[in-house]
Amino acid sequence: MATGIIHCGACGFTINVKAVSDDSQTNSRRSKMIKLEITSDCPNYQKIAKELTEVDAYKEMFNKLHMGKVYETFAKHSPHPSCPGVSGILKTVEVAAGLALPQTASISITKDN
Structure with a gap:
């Protein structure tokens, strides 16, 4: 099982x-x-989770890019294309499938005036 916690930013x-691989499958x-x-x-x-x-x-x-089920579901239910949630879900799936190692990823944004 892989677990991802995504803090989305200004929206709060x-x-x-939680992503679980079907290990009985080849x-x-x-x-x-x-x-x-x-x-x-x-x-x-919450809508995305149901689907x-x-x-x-x-x-x-x-x-x-943008052609998988995760992106298609995201596009259907989210009006905010820059939300990091979609990439967080994909990274969690990737780790659960054994295609990547679990690592912390982050986005840090600042603005200079």
Whole structure:
């Protein structure tokens, strides 16, 4: 299981992701199903969580940008294209599938006047 906690920024919302690999499935290059449990205080991600309960990690990781199920669901329910939640979900899926090591990722933004 991989866990991701995404603090989205100025909106103050947090997204929690649990991603579990179906280890009974063969680890082929064709398919690796990941069950998702997403919770958030963001009303948009509450909608996303209801719809996005399982993804094929290989289709998400090796598809063209914005063409996987995660991006399609995000585009359907979120009006904010720069939200870091979508990349946080994908990174958590990637780790659960064994395609990446668990590491802390962050975005730090400042503004100089």
